[in-house]
Amino acid sequence: MKADFTTEFISIIENDTWMLHILETVRNLHLPDCWIGAGFVRNKIWDYKHNNKKTSLNDVDIIYFDKSDITKAREFVLEEHLKAINPSVNWSVKNQARMHVRNGHSPYKNCYEAISYWPETATAIAIQLNSNNQIKHIAPYGLEDAFNLVVRPTPNFDLTTYHNRIARKKWDDTWKMLVVEE
Numbered sequence: 635m636k637a638d639f640t641t642e643f644i645s646i647i648e649n650d651t652w653m654l655h656i657l658e659t660v661r662n663l664h665l666p667d668c669w670i671g672a673g674f675v676r677n678k679i680w681d682y683k684h685n686n687k688k689t690s691l692n693d694v695d696i697i698y699f700d701k702s703d704i705t706k707a708r709e710f711v712l713e714e715h716l717k718a719i720n721p722s723v724n725w726s727v728k729n730q731a732r733m734h735v736r737n738g739h740s741p742y743k744n745c746y747e748a749i750s751y752w753p754e755t756a757t758a759i760a761i762q763l764n765s766n767n768q769i770k771h772i773a774p775y776g777l778e779d780a781f782n783l784v785v786r787p788t789p790n791f792d793l794t795t796y797h798n799r800i801a802r803k804k805w806d807d808t809w810k811m812l813v814v815e816e
Contacts, residue, residue: 656674671697671757695728698727699730758773759772787815797816
């Protein structure tokens with residue numbers, strides 16, 4: 635039986651005022667099906683499991699799903715708006731309603747399906763702060779790999795790209811207990 639890490643996961647996020655502030659900022663954009671994922675979540679779990687202080691992020695990955703405007707220009711406007719609010723963060727905003735084109739996939743139905751195509755199971759996790767100030771998450775492959783420090787490819791991701799990404803990221807230099815699956 636798989637462990638349910640949901641309570642522990644939510645507690646970790648709730649106890650991080652910086653993350654809560656970022657989540658609130660993004661919630662205030664009022665974007666449909668909007669989440670923050672990738673390193674923002676993955677690194678937090680790995681830092682927690684390694685008793686590390688906050689590891690620096692390349693960016694904060696915001697995803698949303700809006701078929702009504704799939705232009706890159708809209709994403710740029712949102713990034714500029716966020717930079718005006720908090721210029722210390724490198725914001726990355728991507729409408730998942732258009733990302734299937736870049737990735738050579740059939741159109742995604744929503745953000746949940748879109749992140750199922752992300753590279754690693756531990757990366758394919760996203761969170762949001764809802765209007766009731768509750769932290770919600772989506773994780774097509776669950777939270778187990780992230781909490782068990784396992785890095786494995788999602789079934790929808792190209793293995794050559796996965797291997798190149800693992801070599802480039804060198805995560806095991808920062809998080810020594812990671813188990814990287816080939």
